[in-house]
Amino acid sequence: MPLTGLKVLDLTRVVSGPFCTMMLADLGADVIKIEAPDGDPSRVTGIMGKGENPYFVNLNRNKRTITVDMKQEEGKEIIRRLAKRSDVLVENFRPGVMDRLGLGYNQLSILNPALIYAAISGFGKSGPYKDRPAFDFIAQAMSGFMSLNGNETMPPLRVGIPISDTIAGLYAAFGILAAFHEREKTGQGQEVQTAMVDGLISMFTFASSAYFATGKLPPRNGNDHMVVSPYGLYDTLDSPVAIAPSTEKNWHQLCAALGREDLPKDPRFDTQEKRRENRKEINQIVQSIIGARKRDEWVDLLNKAGVPCGPVNNLEQVFSDPQVMHQEMVIESAQPSGLIKMPGFPVKLSSTPARLRKPSPQVGEHTVEVLQELGYREEEIQNMLRTNSVFAARVANKF
Numbered sequence: 567m568p569l570t571g572l573k574v575l576d577l578t579r580v581v582s583g584p585f586c587t588m589m590l591a592d593l594g595a596d597v598i599k600i601e602a603p604d605g606d607p608s609r610v611t612g613i614m615g616k617g618e619n620p621y622f623v624n625l626n627r628n629k630r631t632i633t634v635d636m637k638q639e640e641g642k643e644i645i646r647r648l649a650k651r652s653d654v655l656v657e658n659f660r661p662g663v664m665d666r667l668g669l670g671y672n673q674l675s676i677l678n679p680a681l682i683y684a685a686i687s688g689f690g691k692s693g694p695y696k697d698r699p700a701f702d703f704i705a706q707a708m709s710g711f712m713s714l715n716g717n718e719t720m721p722p723l724r725v726g727i728p729i730s731d732t733i734a735g736l737y738a739a740f741g742i743l744a745a746f747h748e749r750e751k752t753g754q755g756q757e758v759q760t761a762m763v764d765g766l767i768s769m770f771t772f773a774s775s776a777y778f779a780t781g782k783l784p785p786r787n788g789n790d791h792m793v794v795s796p797y798g799l800y801d802t803l804d805s806p807v808a809i810a811p812s813t814e815k816n817w818h819q820l821c822a823a824l825g826r827e828d829l830p831k832d833p834r835f836d837t838q839e840k841r842r843e844n845r846k847e848i849n850q851i852v853q854s855i856i857g858a859r860k861r862d863e864w865v866d867l868l869n870k871a872g873v874p875c876g877p878v879n880n881l882e883q884v885f886s887d888p889q890v891m892h893q894e895m896v897i898e899s900a901q902p903s904g905l906i907k908m909p910g911f912p913v914k915l916s917s918t919p920a921r922l923r924k925p926s927p928q929v930g931e932h933t934v935e936v937l938q939e940l941g942y943r944e945e946e947i948q949n950m951l952r953t954n955s956v957f958a959a960r961v962a963n964k965f
Contacts, residue, residue, distance in 0.1 A: 567594025568918045572746070574598070575652040576629065577645070579606045581702070581728050582686045582762065583658035584625040585735030590654070590742070591628035592911055592920040598648065598936055599631040603957055605929045617903030623926040624908035627899055632937070633930035633957035636667055640955035647940045649674045649681060654742055658686040661696045671757045682745045684738045684758040691759050705730035705762035714773055717788035733765035795841040796820070796848045799878065800856040807861050809852070810874040814838070823871040824855045899925045931959045 572595040576587040584599075584606070591597040599606075612621040635641040646669070649655055655674065657664055664670040664685075671683040685691065688700020706712050706724045716723035741758035749755055767774070772793055776784045784792055791797035791812070799806045811820040817838075821829045829835050829851070834844045841848055856864060861877055868875040879887065885896050885907075895910040899922060911920035933956050937947050950956045 567921070568915065570594040572596065572654065573652045575645070575648045575655040576600065577655065577657040577659070577664075578686070579658065580608050580611075581625065581731035582734045583656055583738070584608070585732050586684070586686065586738040586742075587629065587656050588625050588627060589735070589739045589913075592922075593913075593915075594918075594923075595654075597629040598652075598932070599626060599629045599927070600636070600645065600648075601631055601633045601929060603633060603635055603954065605633070609929070618901050618906060618926070620906050620908060623899055623901060623906045626926045627908070628923050629927060630924075630932040630936065631927040631930065632933040634933075635955055636669070638953070638955045640950050640953070642668060644937070644940070644956070645669055646674070646677060648936075650677045651940075652678070652681065653746065654682045654684065656684045656686070656738065656742070660699065661685070661687050661691045675755060675757075679754060680749060681755040682742055682749065682758060683755065684742050684745075684760070686734050686738050686760050686762075688762050690761040690764065700762060702728035702730045702762065705766060709763045709766035710770070711766045714770075714784065714786065716786055718786050720786070720788075730762035730766050733769065734760045734762045737765050737768075790845060790849075793842070794838065795845045796852045798849070800849075800853050802856055802859060802861040802864055805861045806878045807856065807864050808876050808878055809856075809864075809868065812874070816873055817841075819872045820852075820868070823868055823873060824852065826851070826855070897922055901925050902928065928959050930957045933958045 569590055572590065574587055574590050574595045574597040576583065576597050576599040578584050578587060578599075579601075587595075587597050587599070606622060606626070608622045608625065609619055612619060614620070632644075634644050636645060649669070665672070671681075671685075674683065675681055687696070688705060689695040689698060703724060706729070707722070709730070711730075712722035712724050715725065737760040738758060741760060745756050745758050773784045776782075776792065789798040789808075791810075794810075794812050797810050797812065799808055809820070811817045818830055821827055829848075833840075835841050835848055865875055865877060877883070884890055890896065893910070893914075895912070896907055897910040898905045898907050902925075906926075913920060934947060937950075937956065942950075947956075951958060
């Protein structure tokens with residue numbers, strides 16, 4: 567696998583950090599997750615069925631885990647030993663927490679100058695907001711992201727998934743691999759910083775471009791496109807259909823499929839700018855025709871005509887969709903409590919693909935194993951267990 571041999575020390579929890587280290591583990595990295603004595607909060611957060619929490623299982627597949635009390639000196643020493651032999655460390659504590667524990671980049675890079683130290687935070691390592699607590703909702707609000715969702719009649723609107731967490735995790739993984747490539751040339755590690763707010767702002771593309779170009783706030787267009795028209799959801803006889811004719815060629819293809827070859831010559835609609843200005847009128851024309859047939863008819867007809875379109879699926883429909891299943895975007899982890907489904911691997915490598923090598927770990931499952939790898943003697947391990955510096959695996963399936 568492409569990242570086989572890469573040793574990753576994972577001091578993250580909840581979403582952003584575990585998402586980052588999950589991607590590294592999926593591609594073969596040996597990820598050792600450090601959990602506090604009470605475990606990662608995502609083990610017991612979310613909507614759970616019977617058995618283990620799918621939320622945690624998904625984000626922590628392919629990892630090993632040890633349970634360490636980093637407030638005790640023996641626990642800190644374990645982290646130092648692990649950092650000394652690791653290629654990468656990832657953490658998502660609030661800035662300054664690791665420094666106060668004596669485990670920040672400046673301290674650990676002395677022990678291991680080749681260490682790549684990645685930190686994910688809400689606002690960044692420095693600046694006026696660095697000490698503020700942050701969660702996805704706050705990042706969506708403060709980044710301006712919520713101001714772009716919905717339409718003008720709605721209050722600011724968040725998206726329904728923790729998008730700032732996952733984007734920050736993606737950028738952290740990207741930064742780690744860039745730093746690793748640089749280390750191959752220089753032998754030196756470095757610090758990698760990503761922030762949830764920064765990640766969202768970086769994704770604004772035409773929204774930020776419009777603001778910088780005009781100095782005006784971009785309009786909130788709901789399911790309409792800020793730049794392209796017509797574009798959005800249209801009601802068929804039975805359910806909505808998403809139609810996205812984003813290029814001039816697509817626009818002509820749409821008109822032909824609708825039986826309205828006259829529209830591209832209409833002076834109200836003969837340029838993209840005019841179509842934006844007359845969005846209401848063009849949407850009414852398209853809707854009047856789309857509303858005469860059922861969704862699946864339009865999906866078939868428009869795709870054959872070259873017009874991007876598709877149904878609006880819920881998750882039940884998504885996870886039974888033939889293309890999704892063909893792409894293996896539903897996989898199962900054989901957990902002690904039974905098979906647990908989760909999304910599959912979105913990056914497809916032809917020669918060295920990602921794969922599910924091991925199930926998500928139980929609390930403290932690999933504590934003794936990892937301590938032995940670090941050279942601790944049996945009596946030292948037993949002493950740390952007695953003093954609660956570390957915790958070993960609980961009895962399986964106490965959920």
